[in-house]
Amino acid sequence: MSLEHFISQAISSWMSAEGPDSDIILSSRIRLARNVKKYKFPTLFTNDEAKSVIHIIKKRLDDFSFAGLENLELLLMDELQPLQKRVLMEKHLISPHLAENSSFGACVLSENEELSIMINEEDHIRIQCLFPGFQLSEALNMANQVDDWLEEEIDYAYDEHVGYLTSCPTNVGTGLRASVMVHLPGLVLTQQMNRIIPAINQLGLVVRGIYGEGSEALGNIFQVSNQMTLGKSEKDIVEDLKSVVSQLISQERSAREALAKTSNIQLEDRVFRSYGILSNCRIIESKEAARCLSDVRLGIDMKYIKNISKNILNELMILTQPGFLQQYAGGPLRPHERDIRRASLIRERMNMENEETGG
Numbered sequence: 001m002s003l004e005h006f007i008s009q010a011i012s013s014w015m016s017a018e019g020p021d022s023d024i025i026l027s028s029r030i031r032l033a034r035n036v037k038k039y040k041f042p043t044l045f046t047n048d049e050a051k052s053v054i055h056i057i058k059k060r061l062d063d064f065s066f067a068g069l070e071n072l073e074l075l076l077m078d079e080l081q082p083l084q085k086r087v088l089m090e091k092h093l094i095s096p097h098l099a100e101n102s103s104f105g106a107c108v109l110s111e112n113e114e115l116s117i118m119i120n121e122e123d124h125i126r127i128q129c130l131f132p133g134f135q136l137s138e139a140l141n142m143a144n145q146v147d148d149w150l151e152e153e154i155d156y157a158y159d160e161h162v163g164y165l166t167s168c169p170t171n172v173g174t175g176l177r178a179s180v181m182v183h184l185p186g187l188v189l190t191q192q193m194n195r196i197i198p199a200i201n202q203l204g205l206v207v208r209g210i211y212g213e214g215s216e217a218l219g220n221i222f223q224v225s226n227q228m229t230l231g232k233s234e235k236d237i238v239e240d241l242k243s244v245v246s247q248l249i250s251q252e253r254s255a256r257e258a259l260a261k262t263s264n265i266q267l268e269d270r271v272f273r274s275y276g277i278l279s280n281c282r283i284i285e286s287k288e289a290a291r292c293l294s295d296v297r298l299g300i301d302m303k304y305i306k307n308i309s310k311n312i313l314n315e316l317m318i319l320t321q322p323g324f325l326q327q328y329a330g331g332p333l334r335p336h337e338r339d340i341r342r343a344s345l346i347r348e349r350m351n352m353e354n355e356e357t358g359g
Helices: 003-007 047-061 082-090 096-101 136-151 185-189 193-202 234-262 264-280 286-301 310-319 322-329 335-357
Strands: 025-034 072-076 106-110 115-119 125-132 176-183 205-208 221-226
Touching: 003 082, 025 136, 025 234, 047 072, 047 106, 047 115, 082 096, 082 322, 115 136, 125 136, 136 176, 136 234, 176 234, 176 286, 185 193, 185 234, 185 286, 193 205, 193 234, 205 234, 221 234, 234 264, 264 286, 264 335, 286 310, 286 335, 310 322, 310 335, 322 335
Parallel strands: none
Antiparallel strands: 025 125, 025 176, 072 106, 106 115, 115 125, 176 221, 205 221
């Protein structure tokens, strides 16, 4: 395995799999924040301490073995080009913070990209597990296995009264962030999201954009996660999130049914107009591409479109991001050049899909 393995393909193996409720839930993620005892947090430590933390974790990972996660690759951030880091971020394998701010950071990736261990981000260790569809409990189980295995040899910063100690106070306790990536075009088109988001916030959860805090909800894709990690068990945090997301799934399906009953021809027209744009455009900005991809994905889920796999849309949602476009081009592109290349790439991929399915 090499860096090329992770940056050459837009779609991770876990993204191509069908998970529960995958018409609405794109992915489930569990992230555990941990720190090594007697070392300063990454916001304060020296370069030598940063290197020591990487060495400690690398030593433990040398004999790593879990079913399906045998092949691991350690990538050092200071050895990657900015464009390579951006591609990893666009695939959700590393955080924007690690991509942009950590010269002495690293990440460990499994071959199937379900597991990512970020090193020296805001915390020394951030274990991330990504699963397709609605599989929070399964992702938590894997994260806990990796966490327990690391803790056999690594002394974590832990307090008996408050739990795991972290750089950010909102992560103290379990250190757990559970989140789901949801596609909610029905609720957006029926103008219900402005009411739903404040209600979710009141339950101690937060709704963010596609890349988390500070990012936009491109293509009607939102990230829903817990806000606090102190005072609740990992199981309770996950169960609370699952309960709210289950309601979101129900509301989104009801919204889609309502649109089909009251605005069916208008919705079908919207879907096929977007399909036409993607299939024929010569220049397209990222926001318009995301909107059209969302429409086409909705059309597939509602059986308007039958000759395209949802996987192509998962792929294009990432492949059309600025980092990937420039990676494929072999170097930097100006915004206008990216818009032209994005259109060309989408056309080629859509036409390829039609040829493969006989559409």
